[in-house]
Amino acid sequence: MPNTASPQQSGIGAVRVYPDKTPVYYQGDAATRIFRVNSGVIMTFRLLEDSRRQITGFCTEGEFFGLSPDGEHMDGAVTVTSAGVQSVSISALETDADLRAQLLDHSWRKVEDAQNLMMTLTKSSSEARVAAFLVMLAERRKRRGAKQDENAIEVRLPMSRLDIADYLGLSRETVSRRLNDLQGLGLIALPDTHTANITEIDGLRRKAGTVVTG
Incomplete structure (x- = not known):
């Protein structure tokens, strides 16, 4: 070691x-x-x-x-x-x-995370994969007990775009494009490279193909 x-x-x-x-x-x-x-x-x-x-x-x-x-x-x-x-x-x-x-x-x-990853990797849409990744990070933040506004969830992205791509089975360029697409739809904001502010979590869940609760 x-x-x-x-x-x-x-x-x-x-x-x-x-x-x-x-x-x-x-x-x-x-x-x-x-x-x-x-x-x-x-x-x-x-x-x-x-x-x-x-x-x-x-x-x-x-x-x-x-x-x-x-x-x-x-x-x-x-x-x-x-x-x-x-x-x-x-x-x-x-x-x-x-x-x-x-x-x-x-x-x-x-086990739950592994099941979610398998579901994410079987999605044919690269947009759905990236959306699911952001939803997963938001859920983890909530799991840790962090206070959050459902319309303004800050998600940290300290990993590189290439790291995200290798996790989701995509190319680095595709990850960058899909993040920009989600920003264009008003679902997230990208104030800097390592931050994504989720402004519409239910809409992001729909893009990810996950169940919207509440």
Whole structure:
């Protein structure tokens, strides 16, 4: 594991601050620890046999990553931004009931996220995929308890357009065009490269092909 991170504090496990674009672990490494994001954004990805990259997720504050069923990391993990990461020994699960409960809740949410990703990737419309991505980020923000106005939801996009493209199975140019299209429709505003303000969440959900509630 890279040693570029610096200790910040102690808790269940070591909390370290990793600079942006720093590997946390590599695909194929032994999975002896799990990780929790205390701040910043982590990207997980898988390198395919043809050298292509498939991004498998973006992890934000409070989320766990690095869980593996067979003792080996199937994905790699790298910081998108500077990130505080808590490293927890798998053996700690045997004695920490609260940690087990957190992981169980996280696992259910990861199953839900995986199902949503599969639904997103089966959408033939690139516009629907990008809209679904923004809706997912908005729902995650709500899940963390962030206060938000349904007509003015700020979504941070610290990842690059290429990262979003590799996650959604699109090209970088297509992602940029679809974001601009959604802005032209009045569903979002793009004040800068790394921010999307959702101004019409129900309309964005319709574009994504998801159920509008409320």
